[in-house]
Amino acid sequence: MKAKPVILLVDDQIQNIELLEAYLAGQDYEIIAAANGDEALEKLSGNQIDLMLLDVMMPGINGFEVTRRVRQDKINQLLPIILVTALHGSEDRLKGIESGCDDFISKPVDKMELLARIRSLLKVKAFNDLMINYRNELETAVIERTEELKKALENLQQDIAERKRTEEELKESEKKYRLLADNVRDVIFVLDMNLNYTYVSPFVKSMRGYEPEEVLKQSAIGALTPSSWELATKTFSEVMELEKYENKDINISRTLQLEMTRKDGTPFWTEMKFSFIRDEQLRALGIVGVTRDITERKRAEEKLLVTFESLKKAFGTIIQVMITTVEMRDPYTAGHQKRVADLACAIAAETGLAQEKIEGIQMAGSIHDIGKLSIPAEILSKPTKLTNNEYSLIKEHSQSGYEMLKNVESPWPLAQIVYQHHERTDGSGYPRNLKGDEIIMEARIMAVADVVEAMASHRPYRPGLGIDTALAEIEKNKGTHYDNTVADVCLKLFREKGYKLIA
Numbered sequence: 001m002k003a004k005p006v007i008l009l010v011d012d013q014i015q016n017i018e019l020l021e022a023y024l025a026g027q028d029y030e031i032i033a034a035a036n037g038d039e040a041l042e043k044l045s046g047n048q049i050d051l052m053l054l055d056v057m058m059p060g061i062n063g064f065e066v067t068r069r070v071r072q073d074k075i076n077q078l079l080p081i082i083l084v085t086a087l088h089g090s091e092d093r094l095k096g097i098e099s100g101c102d103d104f105i106s107k108p109v110d111k112m113e114l115l116a117r118i119r120s121l122l123k124v125k126a127f128n129d130l131m132i133n134y135r136n137e138l139e140t141a142v143i144e145r146t147e148e149l150k151k152a153l154e155n156l157q158q159d160i161a162e163r164k165r166t167e168e169e170l171k172e173s174e175k176k177y178r179l180l181a182d183n184v185r186d187v188i189f190v191l192d193m194n195l196n197y198t199y200v201s202p203f204v205k206s207m208r209g210y211e212p213e214e215v216l217k218q219s220a221i222g223a224l225t226p227s228s229w230e231l232a233t234k235t236f237s238e239v240m241e242l243e244k245y246e247n248k249d250i251n252i253s254r255t256l257q258l259e260m261t262r263k264d265g266t267p268f269w270t271e272m273k274f275s276f277i278r279d280e281q282l283r284a285l286g287i288v289g290v291t292r293d294i295t296e297r298k299r300a301e302e303k304l305l306v307t308f309e310s311l312k313k314a315f316g317t318i319i320q321v322m323i324t325t326v327e328m329r330d331p332y333t334a335g336h337q338k339r340v341a342d343l344a345c346a347i348a349a350e351t352g353l354a355q356e357k358i359e360g361i362q363m364a365g366s367i368h369d370i371g372k373l374s375i376p377a378e379i380l381s382k383p384t385k386l387t388n389n390e391y392s393l394i395k396e397h398s399q400s401g402y403e404m405l406k407n408v409e410s411p412w413p414l415a416q417i418v419y420q421h422h423e424r425t426d427g428s429g430y431p432r433n434l435k436g437d438e439i440i441m442e443a444r445i446m447a448v449a450d451v452v453e454a455m456a457s458h459r460p461y462r463p464g465l466g467i468d469t470a471l472a473e474i475e476k477n478k479g480t481h482y483d484n485t486v487a488d489v490c491l492k493l494f495r496e497k498g499y500k501l502i503a
Helices: 012-023 035-048 064-073 090-099 111-176 178-186 202-207 211-218 226-242 295-329 336-350 355-366 370-374 388-395 397-405 415-422 440-454 466-478 484-495
Strands: 008-009 028-032 051-055 081-084 103-106 186-193 197-200 253-261 269-276 285-294
Touching: 008 012, 008 035, 012 028, 012 111, 028 035, 035 051, 035 064, 051 064, 051 111, 064 081, 064 090, 103 111, 103 269, 111 295, 186 202, 186 211, 197 211, 202 211, 202 355, 226 253, 269 295, 336 355, 336 440, 336 484, 355 415, 355 440, 370 397, 388 397, 397 415, 415 440, 440 466, 466 484
Parallel strands: 008 028, 008 051, 051 081, 081 103
Antiparallel strands: 186 197, 186 285, 253 269, 269 285
8 A cells, every 4th residue: 555645747847846846845745747748648657646737738748638648548547637727718627627637726826725626636536446446346246146146046947947847747647637537536516506515426535535425414615614615605606696697608617726624624725617507497506516636736836936936036136236236336326226116117007007017117127227337437427428439338238238137037028128218119219229119018118217217316417407307308208209108197197196206
């Protein structure tokens, strides 16, 4: 670790160098001097400089050009630069800002002002260096953790695939032998309209442990657990309501999964299909049904559900890691992704999308800017207007995000939502200039939510424009840039239902 901050003085006038050295004497700084721009750039490449005091008007390479070249150097991009100038015009100061300087000090130089500006910029540099080191350490830890979670996710996906194969094999086996099983291993039963048994097939002995004669003396209520009996009677009542209509369906049938009890009191799961027995006038006289033991299938389904929930939990953890990584690199938009996700979900719910799709939108919204991991952090947090080249780099984040997610298996089209969230209905978006229905609904919703949040919130290069300005943009360009339905729902949420972006 260096004992003293190193300051590079650049001026073609030796008396100016000597004056600055005198001002800085006794301040615990190490001083290096350069007589022109070329010499300054040479010393920068061979030394670790902490701050540069740079004269503007020099023969050869002037201070503006030196500043521009320094900002193009990856190693010294963040080096604090104070331009020392006798120029006072706003045009010259604007040139300095455009070239990338951090501060100005006018000639003749005031010693106290000089020392104050140097101390301030060195504190900022020390903080930036600390944050860069912390970011690098955190990125390394996140990458390592992400790899661990990806491996765990792969293992879970393999387990789910195996369980799906097992279930498919079980169903195929059941289908293959159903014809035979209908005559041997299923229980056929007949009930009267009061739900009392009038017939039950012999296999009931194997299924429930009762002789057929014993079952005939029982009410159907005794065969089912309380919750299944409630479901069965509710379904029966609904079917009986349909019987009141003249245009009733004479082929009404229902299939239910019901929990029954064996003679020894143990519960087991069955699939029961029933329909009416009718007379010549089509009046219902009784109920005929078939009962099949599906206990093993239910267990397999429950195990599959547990595995799927574990997969969703692991996937959610990976998503959170991705969120942390993006926000770490772009602190000015911390919370942007969460607010976009929340607004997008509110819009999706208002439009009547299925809960499964809303869950996907929540996940995608939380990482829709994941592609920004590939963009230099200094561009993401640049406090001034982006150049055309820098903006082109920013626009690549949709493509980069897609590349990161396209091979990740999930129940939702996360990669496509991230890929398309900057597309526009009229084809003016990026990266593929998609139009209308070429853009999936989830991405159309994300596009509106992203624009509203981005315009309403603070950015490094401008203050927040406010929600009214953001909504005016959506209203003005709905049907051209933004989907009509999505835009109308968004406007309704804010203007009629009181929706607010949570800070």
